[in-house]
Each structure stands twice: as structure tokens, then as C-alpha cells.
Amino acid sequence: MIDIEKTLYSAHTCTTGGREGTGRSHDGRLDLKLSPPGAPGTGTNPEQLFAVCWSACFLGSLRHACNARKIVFPAMAGVDAQIDLVHGEHGFFLQAKLAVSLPDIEPQVAQQLIDAAHQNCPYSKATRNNIKVSIILA
Template identity: 60%
Template sequence: MTKPEKILYTAKTHVTGGREGAARSSDGRLDVKLSLPGGPGNGTNPEQLFAAGWSACFIGAMTQVAAARKIVLPKDVSIDAEVDLGTVGGGFLLRARLIVSLPGVEPEIAREIIDGAHQTCPYSKAIRGNIDATVDLA
């Protein structure tokens, strides 16, 4: 396991009640109710939070990759994320997909940016080899 040279940020949360509870960050910026995926309740779930976090991080990674190549990403860059919660062999698993929209960027250049971001995004690194994950161009 690679040790970081420098810690840039540490997220701290407190969760109670599991999938039917609540999550709050130490700085109060995150304060959400949790509900079972597809079930009753008005809270979010870990799969939605992961989809949002990976997408936001991935856009940041694309911005860095593009800047290194002297390319400005379009302001309307977006990602549609899908995170599946499934079962296998009596246990659970995740499967995830990002569908990236880079309007006005040539497909070949967009693919280079996406591939570069997938190599540098911390979320992509964390899941690589652990879950079935794909990143496609819309």
C-alpha cells in the first residue's frame, strides 16, 4: 500500500443507524438521512453518495488532465453515474459506471482526457480491481 507524501484533507463523519439512519460530517456541511435503496423514506443511500462522490472527483481529475494538455473543459461538462448494489454467493457487491459528457470536445481528445482521469482520480484508483467499473463517453 502506498503511503501519502502529504495529507490534503481528512473527511470525518459520524453515522448512526446504518442504512436507515443518518450521516453528519464533523464540519456540519453534510447532514443527511439515510434510507434503504429503493425503499421507503426520504433519505439517500451509500450507493447514491458514492456515485456523487466519484463523479465530482472524476470531473476534478479531468480538469487537471485537460489543463496539463492546455485544453479547457466545457463549462457544461457532466457525468451520469450508475452504481449497482447486487448479490453474489450469499454476499453483496457493487458495480459502477460513469457516462461522461464533454460537449464540443473531439471524441479522441475526450477519450484521452477520460482515460487520463481514470488513472489519476482517487476514487478510480480505490475501486480498480475491486469492483466492475467502466467509464464511457456519452
């Protein structure tokens, strides 16, 4: 366990109804209808939310890695995240695939930035050694 020096932000939400319910933030900025993966109609699911959240955070870590190396962060940088809900002998699990696009950055440098981002991204840290993760340069 790590020592916490300072809490920078706390997100507060309330979810009811599970995969067929709703999720709302206490500040009212987030208000989502939830639905199981593949279900007809509207609504998102936890796997989609996790993919969006991790990819957004990973982009922030990439920007930080660029800034630390005095490299201009590409305006069109992106992360295509795939979160799979899988089932195995011991129940349900997640696995992740992140395809990172860093246009106008040489592949060797881009890979170094990806490696640095993966070391610093809070979502990467939270999932490290807990789920199967594949991160590639797209």
C-alpha cells in the same frame, strides 16, 4: 501500498443507524437522513452518495487532464454515475458505470482525457481491480 507524503484533507463523519439512520460531518456541513435503496419517503443511500462523490472527483480529474493538455474544460462537462448494489455467490458487491460528457471536445481527445482522469482520480484508484467499472464517453 503507497507512501503518503502529505495529507491534503481529512473528512470526519459520524453515521448511526446504518441504512436507516443519519450521517453527519463533524464540521456540520453535511447532515443526511439515510434510507435503504427503493424505500419510500425521504433519505438517500450509500450507493447514491458514492455515485455523487465519485462523479464529482472524476470531473475534477478531467479538469486536471484538460489543464495539463491546455484544453479548455467544457462548462457543461458532466458524469452520469450509476452504482449498482449487486448480489452474487459470495455476497453483496458494487459495480459502477460512468458516462462522461465532454461537449465540444473531439471524441478521440475526449477518450484520452477520460483515460487520464481514470488513472488519476482517487475514487478510480480506490476501486481499481476491486469492482467492475465501465466508463464510456456519452
